[in-house]
Amino acid sequence: MNLAWGDDPNDFFFKKFLGLTSGPQEIGNIRSSILFSLALVWFLNWFIVFRGIEKGIERANKIFMPLLFFLTAILVFWSLRLPGALEGIKIYLKPDFSALARPGVWVDAFSQIFFTLSLGFGIMIAYASYLPRKSDIVHNAYTISFLNCFYSFFAGFAVFSTIGYMAHHTGAKFQEVIRESIGLAFVAYPKSISLLPFLPQLFGILFFTTLFVAGLSSSISIIEAFTSAVMDKFSWERENVVTVLSILGFSGSIIFATGGGLYWIDIVDHFLSHYGLVMVGILEAVAVAWIYKAHRVRDHINHISVLNIGRWWDISVRYVVPGVLLLLLVNDIVHEVSHPYGGYSWITIILVGRDWLIYTLFAAFIVAMRPWKKTLHIE
Known part of the structure; x- marks a missing residue:
């Protein structure tokens, strides 16, 4: 294909x-291509969580988190140099306060911050259980919240500057270029990348590698939250829990392929x-x-x-x-x-x-x- x-x-x-x-x-x-990718992701999740905290999740996060920020930084500084990027940044940094009157915006905002901070999934509870008993909770909470919001804000420069470049290149209005999230990530953004005057293939690899690393790190956290809860609840072995969970998860997600x-x-x-x-x-x-x-x-x-x-x-x-x-x-x-x-x-x-x-x-x-x-x- x-x-x-x-x-x-x-x-x-x-x-x-x-x-x-x-x-x-x-x-x-x-x-078939989606099914193979799905199987690969579930295998990576299984392999990392199966190995436990120190040899699996901790080691993976030491690689994924710096890599994610490094790749994002490359995308940001690269895209800021594109023609029309400034127009996209102006729209990004100009708030529309009238949107605050729409309740749906607040629901989306709460859902988004819940997701990015891993609230409601049990992830924070699971990871917190591995910390020393007297860890500084306030310091940790402020640090995590600040870094999360900073990264989201920082990554936004790459998105809006690239879309600004696309609007500049095609002559279309900025609002016409932006679509729903799935269309933005897999249609509008790739189109913008294809219009780059230099090394579009490399830029595309960086972009999708960043998406992959971000998605994989999130899925690992979700699986670990469920795994640790079942282990504590039923005293089952980690290897058995994560293996059964991965098999069931893969089987149930085939419908998405x-x-x-x-x-x-x-x-x-x-x-x-x-x-x-x-x-x-x-x-x-x-x-x-x-x-x-x-x-x-x-x-x-x-x-x-x-x-x-x-x-x-x-x-x-x-x-x-x-x-x-x-x-x-x-x-x-x-x-x-x-x-x-x-x-x-x-x-x-x-x-x-x-x-x-x-x-x-x-x-x-x-x-x-x-x-x-x-x-x-x-x-």
């Missing part, structure tokens, strides 16, 4: 590479990340602030941290966070009822999106209700 993007990346990506069908109800054939897979992953991603993470955020806030009590958590945090947090944290966790998330969630559900997501039919939304979310939450609830197989002592 010829993997060159050609003059029409849109036609190549959606028709030739994905073999996109007419809708999610038409599954289509399994795409079909001609209709893009529709399925679009709907599933929307419901799990858009609704699932927000719902988990509400439940976590309630559990911490109302069941365990926010002041007890704050006292412990301040006891082991150099920089203390005040009572504002209690108010935020008790009222602000769950209240805002609940308000946005209800508003989005109301909008969803009148305007089904993505223009999909209701039967598709129910079977693929809503039910997938319900089954996931139900399975998580069943596992959570199982008694612990061993006693954990927390000092």
Whole structure:
């Protein structure tokens, strides 16, 4: 199969590479190239998590994280030199405050920050369990949040400067160049790369290598969160847990390697990340602030941290966070009822999106209700 993007990346990506069908109800054939890539990613996830914390995840992160930032820095400084890049940067740095009046923007923002900070997945809880008991929580929280936001902001320069170059080169308006995230990453951006006056192949390799490293590091974290939880809950061996999880995960994700897979992953991603993470955020806030009590958590945090947090944290966790998330969630559900997501039919939304979310939450609830197989002592 010829993997060159050609003059029409849109036609190549959606028709030739994905073999996109007419809708999610038409599954289509399994795409061998996508299936192979899927198997490779699951194998890498299995191999790294299988090896444990020090030999697997820690060693991988020591390679992936510096590599990710290094590749991103190359993309940023390279793209800033392109003609028209400045126009893209101006749009990037000019905020549209009117968008703050749209509730959907806030839901998307919360979902995005939940995802980038790995909130609601159990990743932070899993990784935190490997830290020394008296680690400075406040310092770690501020550092992680700042670096996460800084990286996202920094990487945005590469995206907007390159899209600005494409708009400059083609004479199209900037808004016409930008599409949805999947189209931006795999259609608009490759088109921009193909228009580069020098070394477009190298730039393309750097861009997709960056995407691959970012995606792989995220998937490793998600699998480790589930693996560590099952290990602690049932006292099962790491090797057995991650092997079974990888086999089940690969088998369940084969549907995404079909001609209709893009529709399925679009709907599933929307419901799990858009609704699932927000719902988990509400439940976590309630559990911490109302069941365990926010002041007890704050006292412990301040006891082991150099920089203390005040009572504002209690108010935020008790009222602000769950209240805002609940308000946005209800508003989005109301909008969803009148305007089904993505223009999909209701039967598709129910079977693929809503039910997938319900089954996931139900399975998580069943596992959570199982008694612990061993006693954990927390000092």
